[in-house]
Amino acid sequence: xxxxxxxxxxxxxxxxxxxxxxxxxxxxxxxxxxxxxxxxxxxxxxxxxxxxxxxxxxxxxxxxxxxxxxxxxxxxxxxxxxxxxxxxxxxxxxxxxxxxxxxxxxxxxxxxxxxxxxxxxxxxxxxxxxxxxxxxxxxxxxxxxxxxxxxxxxxxxxxxxxxxxxxxxxxxxxxxxxxxxxxxxxxxxxxxxxxxxxxxxxxxxxxxxxxxxxxxxxxxxxxxxxxxxxxxxxxxxxxxxxxxxxxxxxxxxxx
Amino acid sequence: xxxxxxxxxxxxxxxxxxxxxxxxxxxxxxxxxxxxxxxxxxxxxxxxxxxxxxxxxxxxxxxxxxxxxxxxxxxxxxxxxxxxxxxxxxxxxxxxxxxxxxxxxxxxxxxxxxxxxxxxxxxxxxxxxxxxxxxxxxxxxxxxxxxxxxxxxxxxxxxxxxxxxxxxxxxxxxxxxxxxxxxxxxxxxxxxxxxxxxxxxxxxxxxxxxxxxxxxxxxxxxxxxxxxxxxxxxxxxxxxxxxxxxxxxxxxxxxxxxxxxxxxxxxxxxxxxxxxxxxxxxxxxxxxxxxxxxxxxxxxxxxxxxxxxxxxxxxxxxxxxxxxxxxxxxxxxxxxxxxxxxxxxxxxxxxxxxxxxxxxxxxxxxxxxxxxxxxxxxxxxxxxxxxxxxxxxxxxxxxxxxxxxxxxxxxxxxxxx
Numbered sequence: 001x002x003x004x005x006x007x008x009x010x011x012x013x014x015x016x017x018x019x020x021x022x023x024x025x026x027x028x029x030x031x032x033x034x035x036x037x038x039x040x041x042x043x044x045x046x047x048x049x050x051x052x053x054x055x056x057x058x059x060x061x062x063x064x065x066x067x068x069x070x071x072x073x074x075x076x077x078x079x080x081x082x083x084x085x086x087x088x089x090x091x092x093x094x095x096x097x098x099x100x101x102x103x104x105x106x107x108x109x110x111x112x113x114x115x116x117x118x119x120x121x122x123x124x125x126x127x128x129x130x131x132x133x134x135x136x137x138x139x140x141x142x143x144x145x146x147x148x149x150x151x152x153x154x155x156x157x158x159x160x161x162x163x164x165x166x167x168x169x170x171x172x173x174x175x176x177x178x179x180x181x182x183x184x185x186x187x188x189x190x191x192x193x194x195x196x197x198x199x200x201x202x203x204x205x206x207x208x209x210x211x212x213x214x215x216x217x218x219x220x221x222x223x224x225x226x227x228x229x230x231x232x233x234x235x236x237x238x239x240x241x242x243x244x245x246x247x248x249x250x251x252x253x254x255x
Numbered sequence: 256x257x258x259x260x261x262x263x264x265x266x267x268x269x270x271x272x273x274x275x276x277x278x279x280x281x282x283x284x285x286x287x288x289x290x291x292x293x294x295x296x297x298x299x300x301x302x303x304x305x306x307x308x309x310x311x312x313x314x315x316x317x318x319x320x321x322x323x324x325x326x327x328x329x330x331x332x333x334x335x336x337x338x339x340x341x342x343x344x345x346x347x348x349x350x351x352x353x354x355x356x357x358x359x360x361x362x363x364x365x366x367x368x369x370x371x372x373x374x375x376x377x378x379x380x381x382x383x384x385x386x387x388x389x390x391x392x393x394x395x396x397x398x399x400x401x402x403x404x405x406x407x408x409x410x411x412x413x414x415x416x417x418x419x420x421x422x423x424x425x426x427x428x429x430x431x432x433x434x435x436x437x438x439x440x441x442x443x444x445x446x447x448x449x450x451x452x453x454x455x456x457x458x459x460x461x462x463x464x465x466x467x468x469x470x471x472x473x474x475x476x477x478x479x480x481x482x483x484x485x486x487x488x489x490x491x492x493x494x495x496x497x498x499x500x501x502x503x504x505x506x507x508x509x510x511x512x513x514x515x516x517x518x519x520x521x522x523x524x525x526x527x528x529x530x531x532x533x534x535x536x537x538x539x540x541x542x543x544x545x546x547x548x549x550x551x552x553x554x555x556x557x558x559x560x561x562x563x564x565x566x567x568x569x570x571x572x573x574x575x576x577x578x579x580x581x582x583x584x585x586x587x588x589x590x591x592x593x594x595x596x597x598x599x600x601x602x603x604x605x606x607x608x609x610x611x612x613x614x615x616x617x618x619x620x621x622x623x624x625x626x627x628x629x630x631x632x633x634x635x636x637x638x639x640x641x642x643x644x645x646x647x648x649x650x651x652x653x654x655x656x657x658x659x660x661x662x663x664x665x666x667x668x669x670x671x672x
Contacts, residue, residue: 188635210634
């Protein structure tokens with residue numbers, strides 16, 4: 001398994017798209033910090049970029065990679081190797097190499113310019129998001145046989161998590177604003193890993209505002225150590241569940 | 256006159272003065288090592304103008320009343336204990352000095368305002384260097400004039416607002432000086448009602464249950480160099496005109512209805528050179544008019560300024576707005592206030608002629624701040640892509656945000672304060 005992961009990582013890190021991804025992140029994060037004289041403002045500008053680009057690249061790149069290595073997977077399956085090992089090493093290889101690129105691209109700049117609790121949380125969420133969206137792409141690509149359809153589904157999924165979900169939440173909020181929905185709102189964020197990461201960072205940057213009205217509930221939930229732990233667990237669930245489902249599916253799949 | 260002459264003349268004067276004092280007043284020492292061990296006895300023995308020195312020890316004498324002009328001084332912080340039952344010290348005479356005591360455990364009551372030190376209907380009383388620990392009210396002045404309250408430390412351990420009194424409470428008083436005090440754990444740190452011409456400076460009021468500073472109907476007062484931090488609801492000032500607030504620090508007042516300052520029905524006042532940092536709301540204005548908010552620093556607040564539509568003719572000028580979640584919020588499109596020459600860190604305009612003033616006006620109210628104002632739970636979506644998109648569109652074509660609320664002369668660099 002180790003050998004396989006090593007091979008996949010080496011294969012991915014050499015690809016031109018990966019290098020471009022790293023360089024783009026590097027360019028964006030350094031220029032953001034260079035333009036903003038205040039590092040906490042820089043973090044803010046970087047926030048949306050990371051919440052946008054990291055899931056997008058993770059989901060699309062890994063979907064394409066799985067489809068493209070269809071023959072390679074078939075070759076591996078013909079070897080005396082359990083399917084589970086193959087699938088999980090694919091996942092580990094992709095997730096680790098994407099996280100490494102993220103670390104090299106954005107993590108560096110954050111560590112240099114904004115070495116604070118907020119910065120560290122940002123790096124952690126970036127890595128977690130890479131893992132989560134690789135897992136989601138695995139689920140999508142194992143279920144859909146056609147490459148074009150699969151990539152389309154990946155894009156749709158990203159669109160849903162990055163934008164549509166927020167619109168739905170906003171709509172829900174306007175419709176039910178008469179009711180005590182604060183707790184429901186907290187539960188809703190758990191349904192979207194991107195929102196969850198955003199709220200975690202928000203609680204560090206906009207503490208004063210979050211402490212207003214509904215803030216107390218957010219604060220209770222996310223601000224305390226146990227809340228952070230819960231958020232981390234939810235993020236892990238977001239990785240493990242799609243990955244688990246896709247593994248079961250892959251085990252029984254007729255290749 | 257030669258130098259020597261001058262000195263000898265001064266010496267003569269000193270001696271003469273001293274002898275006069277000596278002839279007119281005596282000093283009574285209270286303590287275990289002296290003849291008098293009882294404070295009440297010492298007060299009975301004394302005449303107007305005497306000095307009573309109370310030495311180290313614990314004195315449990317119930318309610319001590321000072322009813323003649325005395326200098327009442329503690330040596331090495333003697334403890335006056337109210338055993339959770341009595342008002343510890345009542346001052347009912349003018350020209351009293353209370354200095355250097357540790358006054359603790361006054362009675363608690365929901366019917367009466369029991370205080371550690373209470374000054375009744377008098378004038379020229381000085382309360383200084385005392386430690387007031389665990390009293391219901393700390394220092395209470397009623398209908399008193401020209402009093403000085405300085406360098407006292409007030410500590411209380413209130414659990415709920417209705418179970419604890421205020422730190423320094425002034426009612427119907429005039430021309431007071433309140434300076435250098437620290438109040439902590441009371442209901443309101445400093446409370447003034449119907450108190451006029453008073454100077455409040457260099458005080459620190461923090462972690463009080465309700466307000467750090469609270470005044471009502473207290474006209475012509477000046478507040479300078481005070482620090483109000485981490486109070487349950489910040490600072491609230493109401494129904495008052497002609498207030499000067501300068502060089503104060505308002506910070507870390509967090510919560511649903513916590514404000515750096517809540518201005519309600521305040522008029523003709525100046526708020527200058529203050530620092531507001533880390534408050535949920537820096538300044539909240541309701542029914543406020545003709546207030547000059549100038550050269551203040553607003554940093555890392557949730558909302559720097561909330562101006563309700565009931566405010567008019569206020570000037571917000573040359574302030575620095577940095578790192579606030581929202582700069583200005585309002586509840587209507589009616590704008591009767593002016594914003595000029597402020598520095599806004601969210602300003603994205605340009606300055607082609609390099610005169611330090613942005614060429615396009617800045618609109619400090621964002622669409623999302625209007626939405627959050629109506630639906631507070633919407634805060635959870637803040638800074639998401641959709642919300643940024645909404646804000647951008649609104650900035651291009653203002654539809655919901657008040658079009659007239661703008662700074663036409665935004666500064667490009669932070670204002671030097």
